[in-house]
Amino acid sequence: MNNFQFYSPTEFVFGRDTECEAGNYVKKHGGSKVLLHYGGGSAVRSGLLGRIKASLTEAGIGFTELGGVRPNPRDTLVYDGIRLARSEGVDFILAVGGGSTIDSSKAIAMGVPYDGDFWDFYCGKAAPSAALPVGTVLTIAAAGSEGSGDSVITKESDGLKRGAGSDLIRPRFSVMNPALTCTLPPYQTACGATDIMAHVFERYFTNTTEVGITDRLCEAVLKTMIAETPRVIAQPDNYDARANIMWAGTVAHTNIVGVGREQDWNSHGIEHELSALYDCAHGAGLAVIMPAWMEFVCGHDVMRFAQAAVRVWGCEMNFANPEATAREGIFRFRQFLHGIGMPVNFAELGADEADIPKLVEKFGIGRRRTGGFVKLSADDVAEIYRIAAHAAL
Amino acid sequence: MNNFQFYSPTEFVFGRDTECEAGNYVKKHGGSKVLLHYGGGSAVRSGLLGRIKASLTEAGIGFTELGGVRPNPRDTLVYDGIRLARSEGVDFILAVGGGSTIDSSKAIAMGVPYDGDFWDFYCGKAAPSAALPVGTVLTIAAAGSEGSGDSVITKESDGLKRGAGSDLIRPRFSVMNPALTCTLPPYQTACGATDIMAHVFERYFTNTTEVGITDRLCEAVLKTMIAETPRVIAQPDNYDARANIMWAGTVAHTNIVGVGREQDWNSHGIEHELSALYDCAHGAGLAVIMPAWMEFVCGHDVMRFAQAAVRVWGCEMNFANPEATAREGIFRFRQFLHGIGMPVNFAELGADEADIPKLVEKFGIGRRRTGGFVKLSADDVAEIYRIAAHAAL
Numbered sequence: 001m002n003n004f005q006f007y008s009p010t011e012f013v014f015g016r017d018t019e020c021e022a023g024n025y026v027k028k029h030g031g032s033k034v035l036l037h038y039g040g041g042s043a044v045r046s047g048l049l050g051r052i053k054a055s056l057t058e059a060g061i062g063f064t065e066l067g068g069v070r071p072n073p074r075d076t077l078v079y080d081g082i083r084l085a086r087s088e089g090v091d092f093i094l095a096v097g098g099g100s101t102i103d104s105s106k107a108i109a110m111g112v113p114y115d116g117d118f119w120d121f122y123c124g125k126a127a128p129s130a131a132l133p134v135g136t137v138l139t140i141a142a143a144g145s146e147g148s149g150d151s152v153i154t155k156e157s158d159g160l161k162r163g164a165g166s167d168l169i170r171p172r173f174s175v176m177n178p179a180l181t182c183t184l185p186p187y188q189t190a191c192g193a194t195d196i197m198a199h200v201f202e203r204y205f206t207n208t209t210e211v212g213i214t215d216r217l218c219e220a221v222l223k224t225m226i227a228e229t230p231r232v233i234a235q236p237d238n239y240d241a242r243a244n245i246m247w248a249g250t251v252a253h254t255n256i257v258g259v260g261r262e263q264d265w266n267s268h269g270i271e272h273e274l275s276a277l278y279d280c281a282h283g284a285g286l287a288v289i290m291p292a293w294m295e296f297v298c299g300h301d302v303m304r305f306a307q308a309a310v311r312v313w314g315c316e317m318n319f320a321n322p323e324a325t326a327r328e329g330i331f332r333f334r335q336f337l338h339g340i341g342m343p344v345n346f347a348e349l350g351a352d353e354a355d356i357p358k359l360v361e362k363f364g365i366g367r368r369r370t371g372g373f374v375k376l377s378a379d380d381v382a383e384i385y386r387i388a389a390h391a392a393l
Numbered sequence: 394m395n396n397f398q399f400y401s402p403t404e405f406v407f408g409r410d411t412e413c414e415a416g417n418y419v420k421k422h423g424g425s426k427v428l429l430h431y432g433g434g435s436a437v438r439s440g441l442l443g444r445i446k447a448s449l450t451e452a453g454i455g456f457t458e459l460g461g462v463r464p465n466p467r468d469t470l471v472y473d474g475i476r477l478a479r480s481e482g483v484d485f486i487l488a489v490g491g492g493s494t495i496d497s498s499k500a501i502a503m504g505v506p507y508d509g510d511f512w513d514f515y516c517g518k519a520a521p522s523a524a525l526p527v528g529t530v531l532t533i534a535a536a537g538s539e540g541s542g543d544s545v546i547t548k549e550s551d552g553l554k555r556g557a558g559s560d561l562i563r564p565r566f567s568v569m570n571p572a573l574t575c576t577l578p579p580y581q582t583a584c585g586a587t588d589i590m591a592h593v594f595e596r597y598f599t600n601t602t603e604v605g606i607t608d609r610l611c612e613a614v615l616k617t618m619i620a621e622t623p624r625v626i627a628q629p630d631n632y633d634a635r636a637n638i639m640w641a642g643t644v645a646h647t648n649i650v651g652v653g654r655e656q657d658w659n660s661h662g663i664e665h666e667l668s669a670l671y672d673c674a675h676g677a678g679l680a681v682i683m684p685a686w687m688e689f690v691c692g693h694d695v696m697r698f699a700q701a702a703v704r705v706w707g708c709e710m711n712f713a714n715p716e717a718t719a720r721e722g723i724f725r726f727r728q729f730l731h732g733i734g735m736p737v738n739f740a741e742l743g744a745d746e747a748d749i750p751k752l753v754e755k756f757g758i759g760r761r762r763t764g765g766f767v768k769l770s771a772d773d774v775a776e777i778y779r780i781a782a783h784a785a786l
Contacts, residue, residue, distance in 0.1 A: 001571075001636040003408025008401060014653065015396025179394075210633030213617045213641045220609035227605055240603030243394040247652070248606045257651060260407065260640070 001210050001260040010147050010252040011173040016239075016246065018177045019137050022052050022094065023059030029133055029172040031092025034063040035085045037105045038096040039070065043139065048180065052096060052137060060077075064088045069097060072275050072282070073104040074156045075119060081108035082118065085132070095136045095171075099143020099152075099282075102136050103286035106151035106169040109134045121164040122153055129169040137175045140184060141246040142192030142252020142283060144199055146174035154276055159362070173371040176250070178242035186233050190340040191283025193229040196249040197222060198286045202265050203258030205297070205304060205373045215307075217257040222312045224248045226336060233340050266372035267293045270381055273359045279350055288349050291334040292388035295327075297374040302326045331393075338393055346389040353389040356382055394603050394653040403540050404566040407640065409632075411570045412530050413488065415445050416452030418650075422565040424485025427456040428478045430498045431489040432463070436532065441573065445489060447764040457481045462490060465668050465675070466497040467549045468512060474501035475511060478525070487562075488529045490525045491537020491585075492545075499544035499562040502527045514557040515546055522563040533577060534639040535585030535676060537592055537646020539567035543706060547669055552755070553590050554669040555767055569643070571635035572715045579626050583733040586622040586677025589642040590615060591679045595658050596651030598690070598766045609701075610650040615705045619729060626733050630762060657766035660686045663774055666752045669773035672743055681742050684727040685781035688720075690767040695719045724786075731786055739782040746782040749775055 011029075013021060026034055034056060036049070043049045056063050066081050084189075085093070085108055095105035109132040111118030120126035138146045145151070149170040150165040181189070204218045224244055231241040251257060270293065271285040278285075298305050306322045309329025311317040318325045334344055343349040360382045367373035376384070404422075405415060409479075419427055427449060436442045459474050478486070478501055488498035502525040503512030503698050513519035516526035520645070529538045538544070542563040547554045574582070597611045617637055624634040644650060663686065664678040691698050699715045700723025702708040709716045727737055736742040753775045769777070 001408075001633055001640075005413065006405040006407065007403075009404075010400075012397075012399040014399065015394075018396065126427075200588075210637065212620055213637045213644070214615070216613035216617050217610060219646070220613040221606070224606045224609050240394055243653070244603065244606045251606070251610070251649065256644065260636070268605075 004259040006259050008354040009026040010171045014176045018175045023055035025173040026060045031106050034092045034094045036063045036065045061101040066256045069101045069104045072154045073100040078107040082111040085112045093134045098140030099145040103151040122162040133172045135173045136171045139180045141249040142195040147250045147254040159276045161272040178246045180239040181242050191281040194287045196252050201250040203263045206261040208261040211261045219311045221248050262372040266371045272364045287337040288388045294330045296384050300374045345391040356385045397652040399652050403564045406570045411568045416448035418566040420452045427485045427487045428483040429456045429458045431460050462494045462497045464505045465547045466493040469549045471500040475504040478505045486527045492538040495538035496544040515555040526565045528566045529564045532573045534642040535588040540647040542644045552669045554665040562703050571639045574635050575630040584674040587676040587680045589645050592645040594680050596656045599654040601654035604654045612704045655765040659764045666755045680730045681781045687723045689777050691767030738784040749778045
């Protein structure tokens with residue numbers, strides 16, 4: 001096990017009706033004037049935004065609003081948010097939505113006290129030294145952004161999708177009412193579940209030895225997702241299944257299941273180019289990319305893939321042919337994703353094999369190699385896209 | 394799943410040589426004058442205390458010392474600590490040791506800014522409204538106090554052992570170097586492992602339904618302990634096994650594996666009377682009490698015990714007789730504890746069956762019933778002590 005630092009100071013407030021406490025938690029964490037940041041009209045139509053505004057008013061918290069966050073959140077809206085927050089003297093950002101809204105809020109939070117362009121934090125030119133506090137009211141179980149110090153933003157002008165990370169943008173609190181996710185369409189629910197599972201697999205495949213505790217914790221989250229996801233696809237308003245998935249999504253991404261081990265985030269990176277180019281859902285892109293990545297790297301550590309097959313997917317170990325077990329686990333993953341309505345190849349995703357050179361170029365590693373588990377070259381990445389393009393059950 | 398709040402703001406600094414960073418972390422978390430609180434001479438002899446003092450001095454932090462914490466930490470030393478901290482103008486308590494030292498530090502931290510008797514927080518007379526910040530350098534994987542808001546103190550005059558809890562006493566940081574635990578004798582190592590497993594089982598046995606994610610997380614910690622504990626008993630200086638156990642111990646008790654479910658802490662309470670009366674190790678007492686409690690309550694939910702037997706202990710499910718599987722799981726637990734050198738009955742612990750009436754009286758529930766999974770009467774508690782007294786493999 002490697003040395004590590006783990007810090008997850010977010011206060012999680014979980015359960016039915018908890019959104020009505022949002023105002024009290026803003027107050028508890030020092031906010032007095034809030035930028036209420038959200039996406040489309042569903043938060044308005046459902047009455048959620050109204051309940052949160054009532055809760056803010058009751059707690060004596062002033063607020064100004066900025067809606068319009070889209071999936072794959074754009075830098076353009078972040079600039080709007082920074083201007084608005086400054087002109088209104090906002091001292092707290094409250095995100096109401098899923099990962100896109102929370103990530104956009106985090107970008108605004110870093111941008112407000114920064115003299116330069118907030119994109120500096122995303123292109124690696126600068127690290128933030130201050131940020132406004134962020135709180136969240138989560139409406140989608142997926143990104144884990146409600147408990148993480150990460151944010152991913154897409155540049156409108158050239159479609160570059162890049163991430164930034166800092167403990168400064170870990171939410172001070174996250175209000176999580178699983179009932180708010182019951183109205184999500186099955187496709188978005190499945191995209192979220194895929195993202196959660198990917199967050200765990202990106203940590204699971206590692207070259208670090210002697211990580212029994214985090215292996216087991218990863219497997220616990222994955223087995224929960226395998227059991228609960230088909231339930232919410234079949235019964236969208238199953239509160240308990242939604243609750244298990246929601247907490248699994250947070251546990252998956254605070255990094256408590258990934259400490260002390262080298263991780264590999266290539267699947268996320270390779271996917272980002274798909275959702276940046278086609279504006280498809282991140283989870284759907286992961287459903288196509290991650291099994292392809294697994295097939296490509298499986299030979300690097302067959303026994304680790306066999307472990308996943310046996311412990312996560314319940315395959316029987318083929319002691320005469322461990323690779324058969326390893327590959328059966330990958331097959332089961334793809335079969336599971338198909339079963340919850342996710343695409344398995346480029347055609348089903350709406351991607352075009354002819355774009356692979358463009359995708360690889362945007363991935364932007366040139367002659368370098370990237371990755372924690374297996375270091376990939378640009379050619380390797382192209383091959384993973386090709387496997388993904390042609391995948392079938 | 395029940396509504397819950399989860400808050401674990403401790404910064405964990407984990408790995409080799411991390412104790413040399415203690416001074417920097419005190420500084421980062423606002424301390425300028427530290428009460429360095431520890432137990433016996435081993436921290437001095439091993440050079441650990443010297444390294445920590447050097448680290449404090451290097452960071453420009455002043456300190457005063459109070460050693461002498463014993464297992465089952467006493468109120469008398471807490472009073473000494475409060476007086477010393479006040480007279481020396483201490484603004485941070487740094488615990489160097491295991492659960493006893495950390496719990497004693499937490500009691501001092503609450504006592505310093507309080508006008509009344511700190512025992513008020515332990516006997517339920519008052520709740521703390523302020524506390525000095527606490528940091529820890531952990532030397533034993535067991536109590537989980539390095540990541541919890543709990544503290545247990547024993548009153549010297551009458552042997553009462555009572556707990557207090559508050560987010561105010563959650564450590565600001567915990568430095569965790571598994572190498573520091575390599576010198577622990579096997580008996581203490583096994584006591585710590587038993588305590589960790591008990592912390593999980595107290596959460597696992599619940600009447601709350603639909604808690605798949607926390608069930609799986611509990612099982613992950615337990616399976617890790619079952620795999621790693623025999624390794625460190627056989628090879629005390631196995632750093633990696635120590636590391637897995639150390640992180641498992643923290644995960645077991647921040648409550649991340651126990652949120653949203655009713656818990657049952659009767660085994661801990663019933664044990665506390667043993668360690669208060671005989672001054673035995675808490676873990677050793679748990680090894681005797683917890684399987685006895687399991688045998689007594691097993692009939693309340695046979696399928697939950699069967700689930701533990703199958704998923705945690707690897708028993709094969711007896712579909713014709715689930716209770717046989719359930720009881721096989723309990724048998725395996727006791728067998729495991731015996732295998733790591735723990736006592737299985739009163740005689741091996743050094744307890745006397747004739748004291749049962751006294752133990753029950755001290756447990757102090759009178760005609761009430763207590764417990765989350767099964768509500769126990771005083772007679773039930775006496776019966777559990779009797780089962781524990783006579784247990785055998």
